Amino acid sequence: MDLLDFARGPALYFALAVFALGTLWRLLGILLLPWGLIRSPAREGSPSPFSSALKGIVVKLWPHKEFMAGGFFTFINGYIFHLGLAIVVFLFVPHILFIKNLFGISWPGLPSNVIYAVGVITAVSLIAAIANRMTSPVLRLISRVDDYISWVMTFLPVLTGLLAVSHLGARYETLIALHILSVAAFFVWFPFGKLMHAFLFVFSRAMTGVRFGHRGAQL
Amino acid sequence: MTAKTTTAGVAYDVHGDMSETDRRDAAMKGFVREFGAIAAAHMESCVRCGMCANACHFYVATGEPAYTPINKLRPFEQAYHRHAGPFAPIYRMLGIVPSVTVEKLEEWQRLIFDACTLCGRCTLACPMGIDIAELIKEARHGMYKAGLIPERLxxxxxxxxxxxxxxxxxxxxxxxxxxxxxxxxxxxxxxxxxxxxxxxxxxxxxxxxxxxxxxxxxxxxxxxxxxxxxxxxxxxxxxxxxxxxxxxxxxxxxxxxxxxxxxxxxxxxxxxxxxxxxxxxxxxxxxxxxxxxxxxxxxxxxxxxAVNSGKIKLNKIDATASFHDPCQLVRRGGVTKAPRDVLGKLGVTVKELQNHGSLGVCCGGGGGVVSNVRADPIRFKAFELKRREVEDAGADRFVTACGQCRITLTLGAKHFNWNKKVESLLELVADNLAD
Amino acid sequence: METDGQATAPGSALALILVREIGQALAAFAESGEPAAIDLRGLPMSDADREELLAWLGDGEIAATLAVAGRSEIRETRFTGVWWVRHFGTDDRIAAERIEIASVPDILIADMADVTAAAARFDDELAELSIPPSMEEAEHV
Amino acid sequence: MSDRQTVGDILAQRGVSRRAILKYAAWLASAMALPPSASKAIAQSLAAARRQSVVWLSFQECTGCTESLTRSFSPSLEEMIFNLISLDYHETLMAVSGHAAEEARLKAMEENKGKYVVVVDGSVPLKDDGVYSANAGKTNLQTLQETAKDALAIISVGTCAAYGGIPGARPNPTGAVSVGEIIKDKPVINIPGCPPIAEAIAGTVAYLVTFGKVPDLDHLGRPKAFFGDTIHDRCYRRPFYDKGLFAKSFDDEGARNGWCLYEVGCKGPVTYNACATLKWNGGVSFPIQSGHGCIGCSEPHFWDKGSFYQPLSTAMPGMGAGIAAGAAAGVALGAGAAWLARRRQVAYSQQTSKKEGA
Structure with a gap:
């Protein structure tokens, strides 16, 4: 079995099994804790908890202009690499085929050249993010090992993906195997670090959305 | 009580006669009881983006990274991961997350009590929707149990x-x-x-x-x-x-x-x-x-x-006023329109502060901070933010609807010899009842 | 030498690169007499690339067809010393295609080994002619 | 069969001119990606070289490789290869049979000791003492070891000889292995493919005759001249890949338009071979040009890498159970963790209230 077969086979099986295990473990470990739902009466005319939850999820997509002064870079750069990752992950045809193979659903992709360009922008943005983390006094103080591991786990698939499409550094099948292995590592790490925010943000925002909606307060 | 300082020179107070272990255990037990699904989801969602720092008046006023809101939760979070999180058994078994030490709690007393007014502006800044203010309030429960709260409180x-x-x-x-x-x-x-x-x-x-x-x-x-x-x-x-x-x-x-x-x-x-x-x-x-x-x-x-139902009539004051939004009433309470309605009935033209309504900046004294003399220096620094906004708005009068805010702002004004009177909305209404 | 200033510049990037390379090799040949060759088959050329290059190089004074292990075609381009050489297998399938920059492509020059062999053969055949066995005698042999 | 004459002498006897050698050298230089200016020197050394004795062994194979080599050869340029070599043993092609054939092999080995080249097509079965393939009373393993002992080099032609190929596909009932797994003390050149391209076989042999040495090989023992690039990189449909234009099935609009076959399982991106440049059937076409994706036949274990029609970027089949097991364990662990945490909370509340009550 060569490296590519190992990556496409056992490594991915293992990673996805760990991903499923860890994600459910963590989500249920949180959501099955007591909810403490005894609440004072809602403000008159406040929206339903469901719409408050939705509103919380949506409103938090965009920061208040009041916080832009200090957080502009974090906000803009965060948007760039999140969108970049989303485009590269979900609109590159080989990735769509991967998803189709797993879940049976698919959608049209973007031209590969566009994906390469977005990939480069994403990589640059991620580098800017880690540079910011390592230089900003606030971020240095609040960062943990998790932040750096999660960065590496996110950056490696982008880097190996770019190397693979540009055939840099090694043979294509080696690079693509490393790419898949880096994705496997991403999946393994995902449930145990902050990457999990990709799922948790929904709950976190919705909960605060409901709390604020209940009080008639603005998020 | 005993006033002490940590080796790093951070002042803290200790109450009651407890061994270090008992004190730590008391804090842990106090913490652990708080970890419901909502607190847990919030504790797990942080991505350490640092956006909350920009929302905190203490950070903005001092530039001190330790005042970054999420940083104030560190021991609480550590307790969560060790005792209640989904991976707590693993973390304990492998020693990945150690027990919170009493020293750490002592060091954090200043951040949890002196440097947080529970104003919740950070909650609005957090892109993950983490209600940081609520978590800090919950963290205080364990701190109280461990006898690690400021003397004045x-x-x-x-x-x-x-x-x-x-x-x-x-x-x-x-x-x-x-x-x-x-x-x-x-x-x-x-x-x-x-x-x-x-x-x-x-x-x-x-x-x-x-x-x-x-x-x-x-x-x-x-x-x-x-x-x-x-x-x-x-x-x-x-x-x-x-x-x-x-x-x-x-x-x-x-x-x-x-x-x-x-x-x-x-x-x-x-x-x-x-x-x-x-x-x-x-x-x-x-x-x-x-x-x-x-x-x-x-x-x-x-x-x-009262004013909207017409049961009381008010004399018109021909003046402009800025309204200081009390955090617990407006941002965390949802009462944003009411004070402005009342000011309107008084014939007052509201000149809003730069940050107002749910995004208003805290007076700096909420959450017990004004009573905690140890926090005076940073409280006065935060006051300057508010003073600048009030001066920039340039209204005749400065009104609020919270006694604590009023005291904090009046103390600040006195400290800086600022001759702006902080008025009560209630008093303004009572003084202008029409016959 | 034909100088056709009207030739359109090659539009394809590959053809353009090749044109430059040929130009450099030709200049070097003119200066030092060092011949050169460029293999076209190893390049990912499309038919359009090839046609553009061909059109640009044009036709020169010499065109030769060889019947040697299949057909070969050699044409001088409008640039003296630049030769378009194509070797075919049977079925007219291209086996090798190259641009040669030389006075004459080697394959046109008679090899001395072949010349020696030819001379020997010539001698043999001439000997047969000069010692005249009659046609009848020959038939009897 | 030993020739003390040079290739040039023999060609002269056969009325083949030096121009033909020069033409052949031009072809060889092009095929082996040698500098074009080297063709004159190649021609000279070819003419001066001795004919290379070749012993061709066929093991677990289908004769497709021999077919590829011989069928593509028509009398002209390509037949030159048979002027360069003395094919002293080839079961399919030789006229003699039985003991005479075996004798020919032994004689060639004796006379050209240390100088002959062994070409092998087919894999070698090792299971059950190799009984699954034998001739002349010898198992393939014995024949190979005996023949390879005094050889100059071995050329493994076809994926079976190079990597075990189809006989070695799971579950590999005969325990088939490649030549390279048996012969460790001689240079082994792999020319994989199912079948390999004739020019790759001929070019490699010609190179060996001309230069007397093994050409540059990649890490899988393949001549870089023919296996240096992926099909994908040299594919005329590559621009469609870059533009994101893909055939979704073999009879859709994209297929008719000749778009990239990645989505229907083309293995071109990870397959190193010269199909896209040398092509097949006298340069007429190659699989992708004919509308079918590359199946990666020149790569080790191509048969065992999932469906030919499964896109390259997908995981191999058979993940469902593992993921389901992971998910089930996750649910159990998550619920367990929450239960433990709740139990702690209850315990702590009771302790606290007891203390306060006391």
Whole structure:
């Protein structure tokens, strides 16, 4: 079995099994804790908890202009690499085929050249993010090992993906195997670090959305 | 109590006689009880983006990275991961997350109490929607259990437990009310056996702001309402809400709710106090253990109802004013429109501060900080943010609807020899009642 | 030499690169007499690339067809010393295609080994002619 | 069969001119990606070289490789290869049979000791003492070891000889292995493919004759001249890949338009071979040009890498159970963790209230 077969086979099986295990473990470990739902009466005319939850999820997509002064870079750069990752992950045809193979659903992709360009922008943005983390006094103080591991786990698939499409550094099948292995590592790490925010943000925002909606307060 | 400093020179206070282990365990147990699904989801969602720093007046005013809101939760979070999180058993087994040390808790006392007003502006800044302010409030519960709270808050705790109020013994309450009635020439109702409205007070009103007691009575009387103050349930400020003493919070909550039920009141009116609103309006059911059969409203909401219903008429003041939004009332309470409605009825043109409404900047003294003298230096720095905004807005008058904010801002003004008077919305209404 | 200034510049990037390379090799040949060759088959050329290059180089004074292990075609381009050489297998399938920069492509030059062999063969055949066995005698042999 | 004459002498006897050698050298230089200017020198050394004795062994194979080599050869340029070599043993092609054939092999080995080249097509079965393939009373393993002992080099032609190929596909009932797994002390050149391209076989042999050495090989033992690039990199449909234009099935609009076959399982991106440049059937076409994706036949274990029609970027089949097991374990662990945490909370509340009650 060569490296590519190992990556496409056992490594991915293992990673996805760990991903499923860890994600459910963590989500249920949180959501099955007591909810403490005894609440004072809602403000008159406040929206339903469901719409408050939705509103919380949506409103938090965009920061208040009041916080832009200090957080502009974090906000803009965060948007760039999140969108970049989303485009590269979900609109590159080989990735769509991967998803189709797993879940049976698919959608049209973007031209590969566009994906390469977005990939480069994403990589640059991620580098800017880690540079910011390592230089900003606030971020240095609040960062943990998790932040750096999660960065590496996110950056490696982008880097190996770019190397693979540009055939840099090694043979294509080696690079693509490393790419898949880096994705496997991403999946393994995902449930145990902050990457999990990709799922948790929904709950976190919705909960605060409901709390604020209940009080008639603005998020 | 013993005032101490950590090796790094951070001041902290210690109460009670406990071994280090007992103290730590007490804190852990206090923490662990807080970890419900919501706190857990919030604890797990942080991506360390640092956006919350920009929202905190203490960070903005000092540039001190330690004041980054999420950083203030560090020991609480550590306890969560070690004792309650999904991976807690693994973390314990492999020693990935160590026990929180007493030293760490001592060091963090300053961040959890001195450097946080529970104003919740960080909650609005957090892209993950983490309610950081709520978590800090919950973290205070364990800190209280471990006897690791600032001396002043401990003192108020003791006083409140003894008197039922941090300001005065309950036996003296009726006298204070009646004296104020005499002083300001208003008919007072106190300890009536039955009334539709139970009116509660804040500590400052029993000392510095006694005019407020009379102002409420004046308006109630003008409206012809059935109302009363009551010695058994008069204190709306809830020190337990601020210092983490959950038993006291429950006791204080029960006292006013039970009194309202006892006298058959349909409405419990809270004084011009921010955290009283948080405690009685939004948290009461939790500590009361079920539905509250009484409507709980803030003084500002009461005034809004009064002016909007036309039951009182106001003289027009031809002036401009800026309104300082009390955090617990506006940002975390949802009462944004009411004070502006009332100012409008007074004929006041509101010149909004740069940050206003739910994004208003805290006065710097909420969450017990104004009582905690140790926090004075950063409180004054934060005050300067507010002062700049008020000066930039350039209004004639400066009004708020929270006694605590008023005291904080007045102290700040005095410190900097700033000649801006901080006025009470209630007082403004009472003083301008039209015939 | 034909100088056709009207020739359109190659539009394809590959053809353009090749044109430059040929130009450099030709200049070097003119200066030092060092011949050169460029293999076209190893390049990912499309038919369009090839046609553009061909059109640009044009036709020169010499065109030769060889019948040697299949057909070969050699054409001088409008640039003297630049030769288009194509070797075919049977079925007219291209086996090798190259641009040669030389006075004459080697394959056109008679090899001395072949010349020696030819001379020997010539001698043999001539000997057969000069010692005249009669046609009848020959038939009897 | 030993020739003490040079290739040039023999060609002269056969009336083949030096021009033909020069032409052949031009072809060889092009095929082996040698500098074009080297063709004159190649021609000279070819003419001066001795004919190379070649012993061709066929093991577990289908004769497709021999077919590829011989069928593509028509009398002209390509037949030159047979002027360069003395094919002293080839079961399919030789006229003699039985003992005479075996003798020919042994004679060639004796006369050209240390100088002959062994070409192998087919894999070697090792299971059950190699009984699954034998001739002349010898198992393939014995024949290979005996023949390879005094060889100059071994050329493994076809994926079976190079990597085990189809006989070695799971479950590999005969225990088939490649030549390279048996012969460790001689240079082994792999020319994989199912079948390999004739020019790759001929070019490699010609190179060996001309230069007397093994050409540059990649890490899988393949001549870089023919296996240096992926099909994908040299594919005329590559621009469609870059533009994101893909055939979704073999009879859709995209297929008719000749778009990239990645989505229907083309293995071109990970397959190193010269199909896209040398092509097949006299340069007429190659699989992708004919509308079918590359199946990666020149790569080790191509048969065992999932469906030919499964896109390259997908995981191999058979993940469902593992993920389901992971998910089930996750649910159990998550619920367990929450239960433990709740139990702690209850315990702590009771302790606290007891202490306070006391």
């Amino acid at each position: 401990q003192l108020m705790d003791r006083t409140t437990k003894a008197w039922g109020s941090p300001a005065t013994p309950a036996e003296d309450f009726a006298d204070i009310i009646n004296e104020a009635g005499e002083e300001f020439g208003v008919t007072m109702n106190v300890d009536l056996p039955k009334a539709d409205y139970l009116v509660t007070v804040a500590p400052a009103e029993l000392s510095e702001h006694t005019k407020a007691l009379a102002d409420v009575a004046k308006i109630m009387n003008r409206m012809g309402l059935s109302w009363t103050y009551h010695s058994e349930g008069f204190e709306a400020s809830n020190i337990g809400y601020l210092n983490g003493d959950t038993e006291l919070q429950e006791k204080m909550t029960r006292r006013i709710i039970d009194t309202a039920i006892k006298i058959g009141a349909k409405t419990l009116v809270l004084p011009e106090c921010g955290h009283a609103y948080g405690a009685a309006r939004w948290e009461a059911a939790r500590w009361y253990g079920g539905d509250i059969p009484v409507r709980v409203i803030h003084m500002t909401e009461f005034l809004q109802e």
